[in-house]
Amino acid sequence: xxxxxxxxxxxxxxSQYDRLFDLADRINHAPATYAxxxxxxxxxxxxxxxxTRTRLSFExxxxxxxxxxLTVADPKTSSAAKGESLADTIRTIAGYADLIVMRxxxxxxxxxxxxxxxxxxxxxxxxxREHPTQTLTDLFTIRTFLxxxxxxxxxLCGDLRYGRTVHSxxxxxxxxxxxxxxxxxxxxxxxxxxxxSSAAALGEGxxxxxxxxxxxxxxxxxxxxxxxxxxxxxxxxxDYIALRDxxxxxxxxxQQAKPEMIVMHPLPRVTEIEANVDDDPRxxxxxxxxxxMIVRMALILDLLEGGDDAAx
Amino acid sequence: xxxxDRIERGIVLDHIQAGNGLRIFDRLGLRDVSFPxxxxxxxxxxxxxxxxxxxxxxxxxxxxxMLGLLEPNITVxxxxxxxxxxxxxxxxxxxxxxxxxxxNPRCITTYERHGISVFTLVxxxxxxxxxxxxxxxxxM
Ligand SMILES: [Zn+2]
Numbered sequence: 001x002x003x004x005x006x007x008x009x010x011x012x013x014x015s016q017y018d019r020l021f022d023l024a025d026r027i028n029h030a031p032a033t034y035a036x037x038x039x040x041x042x043x044x045x046x047x048x049x050x051x052t053r054t055r056l057s058f059e060x061x062x063x064x065x066x067x068x069x070l071t072v073a074d075p076k077t078s079s080a081a082k083g084e085s086l087a088d089t090i091r092t093i094a095g096y097a098d099l100i101v102m103r104x105x106x107x108x109x110x111x112x113x114x115x116x117x118x119x120x121x122x123x124x125x126x127x128x129r130e131h132p133t134q135t136l137t138d139l140f141t142i143r144t145f146l147x148x149x150x151x152x153x154x155x156l157c158g159d160l161r162y163g164r165t166v167h168s169x170x171x172x173x174x175x176x177x178x179x180x181x182x183x184x185x186x187x188x189x190x191x192x193x194x195x196x197s198s199a200a201a202l203g204e205g206x207x208x209x210x211x212x213x214x215x216x217x218x219x220x221x222x223x224x225x226x227x228x229x230x231x232x233x234x235x236x237x238x239d240y241i242a243l244r245d246x247x248x249x250x251x252x253x254x255q256q257a258k259p260e261m262i263v264m265h266p267l268p269r270v271t272e273i274e275a276n277v278d279d280d281p282r283x284x285x286x287x288x289x290x291x292x293m294i295v296r297m298a299l300i301l302d303l304l305e306g307g308d309d310a311a312x
Numbered sequence: 313x314x315x316x317d318r319i320e321r322g323i324v325l326d327h328i329q330a331g332n333g334l335r336i337f338d339r340l341g342l343r344d345v346s347f348p349x350x351x352x353x354x355x356x357x358x359x360x361x362x363x364x365x366x367x368x369x370x371x372x373x374x375x376x377x378m379l380g381l382l383e384p385n386i387t388v389x390x391x392x393x394x395x396x397x398x399x400x401x402x403x404x405x406x407x408x409x410x411x412x413x414x415x416n417p418r419c420i421t422t423y424e425r426h427g428i429s430v431f432t433l434v435x436x437x438x439x440x441x442x443x444x445x446x447x448x449x450x451x452m
Contacts (some may be wrong), residue, residue: 086424106420108445127418129446 003123004116004303009132009168010202014176015303017149023138024291024298028144029062034297036069041304046072046089047124048104053267054124054133057289058101061296070097087116090195094119099304120303128164134266135168136299137292144291145262145284153219157184158227158247158272160191165266166227167191170199177203182217183210186243189233192279214247219256224249225264226272244271251276264288321368322347324389327377330354333364336382340366340374347371362386375438383409384439404452406433412441412450416422419446 006012011193012020027034043062047055057160059069075089086104090113093100102113103124110123125131143149154173158167160183182233183191196208211217218224226249235239249263253279265273265285277283328336333351345359347370347452357363368374374388379386390398412431414421421443423427429439431450439452 104420105418106423107416107447108420108443109420109424112420112424127446154344261347294410 004070007110007123009135025297036066041067041098042069044093046102055144057293061293088198090116110137136295140170140295141288142292152181153222155182155221155224159189159229160185161189163227169197174199174206175202178205181208184217247274325366326387327385330362355447414443416446416448
């Protein structure tokens, strides 16, 4: 049997994405049918940097498939500190588990680990490089609410410079083509040119528009993807506060938006979406987190047994 | 001028930058072979001023793929039965393992002792390579 890994968000072709999301749809509509599918299987979660949110989502996904979890409490202190290489840790853990989820602060760590792992390995984030299951989550959320992944007006707002989540999402959507991207950010946090040109080269019929005004752009979006503006990105506190407050989504601004627009956020949210937006049916960020677990269930099932097809 | 016997059958590596010959000699593992080899240094050249050359006799089988990376101007001449059968330049290799060091301090290969570097050619016109792990670019 050939081991398959999920390392980069563009590793799957658009049709593989479709198949995976079809499976996720079926899981979402009839979770009980899948509750025992991974019985007797063990997933190891190996987090070299803390990310409670991502880890919980993966572990909940495995538990809801009837599988078991092996959590390596703190691999950084338990093995890496003793000088064990990542390649050795992976080969050891693979002896105990049927599947490995790994998060690591080093760029390219997931690919290296995947090369040594005899069991499927999922990248739960490797430094600033990739966090491909977040991209799965985002795409599946859009598909679930809007019924399509092409021909969308997608507003991306906040820190577009450093946010790897945003970079991956733009690439994945651009590959499908015919999207209108509205990039809403302060000048300091604009989307890097290399991301823009690499995204533009991936698909056809995409347009990219840059703006600093959230209010104006909001009215045209099918999807508004909001991200956090982090304090660490600024030299002084005043700049940070001024910019942060410019890019806050409020119930008032939501009145200008299309009635079928959805508001997404990778969470955790701090101040960039006011609490009074939460009750708006268009605010789907908590549902997005739940759908992230559903799509991870589909991914785990696909990697362990080839999805629904192989099980017949 | 120093004389080295004419080769009946073998390979001549020419137009090596003066001083670079020994490195290439070692890289090709020519210290450990049983067939005759000659490293000739500081040969006068109208094009280059001075250059190094390597003459390898009695074999036509040598993996030279990585030479394009070490010495972009190198020319390779194959000789058989005393005649030149082929003369060629060596293009930059598509994939390079272990020769280029990744400059990204956050890259796993700069930290993991099992990680040998792997770079792939992304732009032949600018001689640009990309780290297969972190995506960092390197220009040769
Ligand atoms: Zn690298």
